[in-house]
Amino acid sequence: MHKLLRQGLVLQLLALLFGVLILPVQARVISDLYEVVEAVPSRGATDRAAAGSRGLERVFVRVTGDASIGNNPNLKSLLPKAQQLVQGYRYTSEDNQLYLHLSFDPQAISRQVHQLGLPMWPNNRPGTLIWLAVDTLKEGRSILREEDAPELFSVLEAMAIERGVPLDFPVMDLNDQRNMPLGSLWAQDESAAERAALRYSPDATLMGRLLQASGRRWKADWLLIHGGRSYAFDSSGGSMEEVALRGVNQMANLLAQRYAVRPEGQDAEQGAVIVELSGVSSFADYAEASAYLRGLAQVSSADLLSVEGDRMRLALVTSVGLRNLRDALALNHKLRANSDGDAIDLNGYRAPLGSADNPLRYRWD
Numbered sequence: 001m002h003k004l005l006r007q008g009l010v011l012q013l014l015a016l017l018f019g020v021l022i023l024p025v026q027a028r029v030i031s032d033l034y035e036v037v038e039a040v041p042s043r044g045a046t047d048r049a050a051a052g053s054r055g056l057e058r059v060f061v062r063v064t065g066d067a068s069i070g071n072n073p074n075l076k077s078l079l080p081k082a083q084q085l086v087q088g089y090r091y092t093s094e095d096n097q098l099y100l101h102l103s104f105d106p107q108a109i110s111r112q113v114h115q116l117g118l119p120m121w122p123n124n125r126p127g128t129l130i131w132l133a134v135d136t137l138k139e140g141r142s143i144l145r146e147e148d149a150p151e152l153f154s155v156l157e158a159m160a161i162e163r164g165v166p167l168d169f170p171v172m173d174l175n176d177q178r179n180m181p182l183g184s185l186w187a188q189d190e191s192a193a194e195r196a197a198l199r200y201s202p203d204a205t206l207m208g209r210l211l212q213a214s215g216r217r218w219k220a221d222w223l224l225i226h227g228g229r230s231y232a233f234d235s236s237g238g239s240m241e242e243v244a245l246r247g248v249n250q251m252a253n254l255l256a257q258r259y260a261v262r263p264e265g266q267d268a269e270q271g272a273v274i275v276e277l278s279g280v281s282s283f284a285d286y287a288e289a290s291a292y293l294r295g296l297a298q299v300s301s302a303d304l305l306s307v308e309g310d311r312m313r314l315a316l317v318t319s320v321g322l323r324n325l326r327d328a329l330a331l332n333h334k335l336r337a338n339s340d341g342d343a344i345d346l347n348g349y350r351a352p353l354g355s356a357d358n359p360l361r362y363r364w365d
Contacts, residue, residue: 003329029123030062030125030164032121032161033059033062033063033164034063034103034105034106034109035102036049036102036104038054039051039098039100040091043091045236048083048089048100051100052082052086052102055100055104056079056104058162059104060075060109060118061162062120062164063121064113064118064121064260065163065287066118066119067253069118074116077114082104085104085109085112086103086104086105087105088103089102114263117263118296119256119261121164122298122328123164124332125165125166125255126165126166126202126253126255127168127202127204128165128166128204128205128224129168129169129204129205129206130166130206131143131180131185131205131208132144132168132169132209132210133182133185133186133208133209133210134208134211134240135210136212137215141182141186143172143334144210146169152240152244155241156245159249163249164252165251165252175199179192179198179199180184185207188223190225190230193225194206194225194303203227203330204225204227204255205225206224206361207225208220208221208222208223208247209221209222210243210244212240216238217236217238218237219234219235219237219242220235220243220246222234222247222250222251222266224251225256226255227327228328231254233247233254258327259324259327261320261322268323270307272312272318273318273365274305274313274356275293275315275361275362276313276359276362277312277335277358277364278310279363279364280310280311280312280364289312289364292316292332293316296329297328297365298319298320299317299325300317300319301317302314302315303315303317325360335364335365336363338363
């Protein structure tokens, strides 16, 4: 896996490994969803066009969250026209291999996603902390560290770039080894994952145990913990790298299913949700909070209803379900869910969550 595709995440990992403080593994805005690198045999127009088609398909995988989007017949007809969506390109060479760097126009891609009726996964995405353990025929069980399996971690970084998901790994120093011992990791102990995650504050935690069943047969069990829910799944393949890649790919699929905005008419209801924010103590806070809510891909409009002291109420018009909206709001760590202010109870009737009598309540920190 060549260095160009890995550079960004490798730098992040180096900063994590050598920094004095451990940085939180939180949601991040992915800025390079629309940039790809393709190996090409020449600088000719034909090879550039072919690389553009391949690159455009990769971009659509990232922005829709659908790994099989290339099979969509509508997208297939668009791929030969990829050069119409290219914003810029350049060539580089490494180890006698020529590479074409392509930048696609985000607004043009967004228009095509809308016109084709495809889901759109916003670029604010949950950061995931990955813990890995392995059981080999020769050496038995151990926790996987980057220095012990550099090729494995390299391909995982490359997969993270391909799917547009922020991935991080624990530093595995004495603190991590104490908080997440091998036995707890192999048992996929959720309480241990919660304790170990306090150091990193990730949006999601993925625990994987990779088992070598025979010389060329591997299988893995995975547990994704995110937003108060757990998702168990498995993968299999001919190598440790293959089962790990499939695990991260499935993790990306699950996150995309949770956060991708579906076109109107696909399990979506257009409606207003009342949100109350406290801690809005200045005009700067008001402007920042309003801009954030209006900028959410899940929100088509955010109308101010009232301001009382440090509290503001807004009506968010959204085409996604309430759960999906709350998931999206949870990715902003300046928003803290606030249970202050009980719902009005009228003769045993509890107002629906997100209504005027029972708004979604958050504190803006």
